[in-house]
Amino acid sequence: MPIRPIVKYGHPVLHAPSAPVRNIDGAIASLVNDMVATMYAAPGIGLAAPQIAVALRVIVIDLSVGEDRGQLIKLVNPEIVEREGEQRHEEGCLSVPGYGGSPVRPARVTVRGLDLDGNERVETATDLLARAFCHEIDHIDGLLFVDRLSPLKRDLLKRKLKKRVRNDDWDE
Ligand SMILES: [Zn+2]
Numbered sequence: 001m002p003i004r005p006i007v008k009y010g011h012p013v014l015h016a017p018s019a020p021v022r023n024i025d026g027a028i029a030s031l032v033n034d035m036v037a038t039m040y041a042a043p044g045i046g047l048a049a050p051q052i053a054v055a056l057r058v059i060v061i062d063l064s065v066g067e068d069r070g071q072l073i074k075l076v077n078p079e080i081v082e083r084e085g086e087q088r089h090e091e092g093c094l095s096v097p098g099y100g101g102s103p104v105r106p107a108r109v110t111v112r113g114l115d116l117d118g119n120e121r122v123e124t125a126t127d128l129l130a131r132a133f134c135h136e137i138d139h140i141d142g143l144l145f146v147d148r149l150s151p152l153k154r155d156l157l158k159r160k161l162k163k164r165v166r167n168d169d170w171d172e
Contacts, residue, residue: 003041004034004052009096009144010165011053018055018140021076024118031058032074032116040066044094046132048139051095059136063128075121078113078137091135091145099157103148105134
């Protein structure tokens with residue numbers, strides 16, 4: 001399970017919607033394995049395929065970061081089919097290292113997607129898991145948590161990030 005480089009804010013793949021997966025084949029299974037390895041190595045609680053520069057609608061989430069494999073979620077073509085209420089907590093992102101923000105998220109979501117056998121999975125989540133689903137599904141829609149902050153906070157953070165994109169080598 002090779003660990004792949006995580007692309008950072010400013011990389012075009014993070015800022016455009018990813019394509020649906022048409023066939024869940026060996027290449028997708030191998031992509032998911034790499035995503036899980038990369039998420040655990042980071043370490044992080046979630047990863048979306050565009051974060052390793054693959055523009056496909058695939059996400060992985062594990063709130064236990066590998067401590068409890070029963071919590072590992074792998075979803076292909078996930079979508080939020082129901083949302084309810086509001087919550088707001090600090091979020092970070094492996095593609096925006098060193099910065100955080102508190103976007104408004106639904107308190108409860110129902111997510112529908114496919115597992116690696118092509119079977120439909122429906123998950124209902126609250127609290128951190130609901131935020132993780134929203135965060136990762138945003139990634140495959142080309143959105144980062146930064147894009148969901150208030151205009152003032154967003155502009156401030158984007159200015160800082162642009163400066164950093166200019167100063168560092170971000171195109172890994
Ligand atoms: Zn993220």
